[in-house]
Amino acid sequence: MDDRELVRRAQDGDSEAYGRLVELHQPMVYATLAKITHDRDLALDVTQDAFIRAWEELDGFERRSAFSTWLYRIAVRLAYDALRRERPREGAGATDRLPDAAPQPDERAAAEDEAALLRRRIEELPVMQRAVVTLRTWNDLSYREIAEILGTTEVSARVSFHHAIRRLRAWYESEANTR
């Protein structure tokens, strides 16, 4: 049974059909949110909230776009709100952040590999650019789909992506030159 049929049944109140949709999309929604937030626990929380919110608002989904696009739209917006509210979590251990414990300052320069450096730089991007970069590189979505998810225009999504890549490259190169 495809998404369309599952959605139709879920809209008729079939929670089992909705359960199947959750099963199908949960891994990718979580992974996308983990890429955007760089916070494992936050990504899990937002994934759960997104599916519950989607269920609550399922009547409003008119099936003009793919269910996944609509779902991502909810998930990314929730992540966006959560990141704006986000402050360092009390008692959150270093393992809370993705993917590794942060090294002590005196160890940092030695321990930091390129991937860790890149993650730090991505975290410094505006949330919208982070979302565009993730949806483009990780989810492999078209600019049109990204625009639909983020409620922006295709041109704006493309420009955001180019800005983000340019910034990341500039940071990347300047860090590489100083090491």
Added chain:
Amino acid sequence: MSTSDRHLSNEEIIRWVEESDPPRDAAAVHLDRCESCRARVAGVEALLSALRAEPPAASATEMAAQRERILAAVRSRPRARVRRLPRRAVWLPAAAAAVAALLLWAPRGTRSPGPAPDAEADSATLPVVFDATRAAEEVVEAADDPDAAERLLQTPSLDPVDPDVAATISDGWSETLEIEAEFAGLSAADREAILTELASVNFMNDPEE
């Protein structure tokens, strides 16, 4: 200077890397002979590759537990017929009424934007510019998109050209809302008749012509 003679811009580099099968164009010719640009392409490729790295997955147990929590919430929470904004059936007439009101309200001499045949005359007689195209687009959008409908009701679709006009627009918009409320109170048949008539309106017609 042709593309093959100059270094590629950042945009061209990104586009080149994103293309699964880049065309053999001037950029390709340039890349064939420019080590510096090839290095930049390699850099962007490395960056995109790093960006595609898998995020650490949550464990299967965590994901299963989460599915259970989601389903428990779903079962205990019969889907409320959540409606933040009225559905299409309500919005289409409302949106159409808003535009109709603007058309009715638009002062004499108001016209759609576009090349003015006589700019001097226009500046003397056009206190406001009624963006009819935009209004028409908004009606169409509002019919399918509650968010667009909300924007429509917040946006008078009129571009102020000076502060006095802005005030006039504000007054006009209040009137619009009144007309809209009146419209909502009409019978379905009457609303339908107005919508049919509205559908035949050529928004680009200059009321003066």
